[in-house]
Amino acid sequence: MEQIQIAASTHSYKVEIGASLRFQLESIIEGSYKNILVITDSEVAPLYLEDVKQSFPSHVEITEHIVPAGEASKSMEQYSRLMDTCIARQLDRKSLIVGLGGGMVGDLAGFAAATYLRGIDFLQMPTTILAHDSSVGGKVAINHTQGKNLIGCFYNPIQVIYDTETLSSLPSAEIRSGFGEVVKHALLSDSAWCEEILKTNILHLSSEQLNEYLAKGIKVKAQIVEEDEKEQGIRKHLNLGHTLAHALEAELGYGRITHGEAVAIGIWFAMRVSEQYLEASLPVGNYIKWLQMNHYPINLAETIDPDRIIERMKWDKKTVDSQIHYVLLEAVGNPVVQKIEEGLIKEYLSDFIKEVSGIDERN
């Protein structure tokens, strides 16, 4: 079991990474609770919910709230129902909410924990690679019909327990999605690690290698959020690839592309913009080969309309005074934020769509 300590502004907490941790919760969890609510989704529940529940002694009151799998459950309606459940189960200020699942579950459960009785303890149990990113850093939220994560707050978990065995059942698209954020963490921090990843077929990783990459990714994220929890400064770097990704997800319709796959495409674009705008020298060729080798759905980006994408980028929650702020790379490990004029972004985007159209998805 690997342990990473995160110093958040409100308190310090541990991320525990290892196989079979879901069977050892009683000994791993630091607090003591009489009343626990596990929030999970309809796909994760049949796989791991019973293991989690059985992992506590019988005197603990442990119940569950299961939401439908999928981003649509991060809604005001599901949030409201969840509050009803918290009250019906008589959770008090000493109770615990566990978020067992991917980023959707973590965000929803975290927002519930943050706002029930003005905040009760919250434990994250990520079950996807992508959630190595979202489970650290304290961002919790639900979506609005007008955009993702528009309603939320900053609320840190008391512990993150990452049973990597639960990753073995992930479909390929989910592995790619998770690696969109892993490769981002590498690009933000470490060119040697980045080079290594870009040689890797992520669909055939050993569990040791996967655990190592997750721990590395979490450390990169932790270091950034420790320095800038509220995203006043360098935390913005974590949005590398995300401005286009959010627009892409919204434009294609949620569910047609996973978040991390969209991020991976967004990173490609950010690299191209960095080359042109900053004259940066970046491993774009290897990056594209890596996307192809791992079957990222890059052809989806062929169909987009630059004007519509620009409109979506402008109405992103990271917009300030209606200007688009872009995270670029001066080099691997050296991110910067740039305001870029709308006309220029549009030009870059048209070039990018042409490039994408000329490339075969499957190499």
Add this chain to the structure above:
Amino acid sequence: MEQIQIAASTHSYKVEIGASLRFQLESIIEGSYKNILVITDSEVAPLYLEDVKQSFPSHVEITEHIVPAGEASKSMEQYSRLMDTCIARQLDRKSLIVGLGGGMVGDLAGFAAATYLRGIDFLQMPTTILAHDSSVGGKVAINHTQGKNLIGCFYNPIQVIYDTETLSSLPSAEIRSGFGEVVKHALLSDSAWCEEILKTNILHLSSEQLNEYLAKGIKVKAQIVEEDEKEQGIRKHLNLGHTLAHALEAELGYGRITHGEAVAIGIWFAMRVSEQYLEASLPVGNYIKWLQMNHYPINLAETIDPDRIIERMKWDKKTVDSQIHYVLLEAVGNPVVQKIEEGLIKEYLSDFIKEVSGIDERN
């Protein structure tokens, strides 16, 4: 203009108290904003909304969201509509939400500001005496059908601007309500000040005296919340009178008694329990005379049923492990928290109802 500085955990902010401040907002507000949303209610809007809006220069985009007056607007439904408005008005992370009104507006607007885009700036403009209490300390919330303030968080305003001229239009019940918390602050802190208040007819106060009492009350509250923002310890003292008050409000049905009037009755009960349980020596006689002189609706407490009240007390959000924690006074200025056995509380409550029934409301 009096100024009180409050050192919250996230940042320090000022409470400005004085007449006509609503006409001078541009010069008083410390931040600079291009897009401001004023949240207010249907009773306050016709009185003060235009003054507030006119107080800003014309290049500031300033719009309003008006909710129906009354506690019922602290609902999930109104909160959800408010989020729609924030998005429709394109509020971004540099925008400001102003809560113009009493505690209901402050709580709702504060919860909106806390959770929109994970938190944007929030300015409180209290228009009631009661809100001298709620506008300081960072508690924001909405109600659930099962209880008040069950959904919320801690979120500090960036400034509180208290135009005491807006208090002149308050009806008597609202003045009494506000003084329920003022007298609580006196009882928690200062026996000389307490003695002075208990001689006062609060319906005929000079504005100077009122301003002084409000400033004193805010200082008591500030000192406590600075030491214990998240209510792990001494902040619980601020619940003096509130355990019975919450049960009373719920039992009578919201709207039949104001919050602060219920608190004033709750304090009387807490004083009686303190005498019996702690053998405390307290000015209960003067306190009852003060309630009568100011026409507090004490006869409403005659009709309550002890068993039902106990049930409601047990299911209060301050309950931990289903035990009732009670704030008592060892002396004026010396509060303590006690776990009291249910049977004993029931006995005290029966005695109290008998006492109330024997007393004429209007002296």
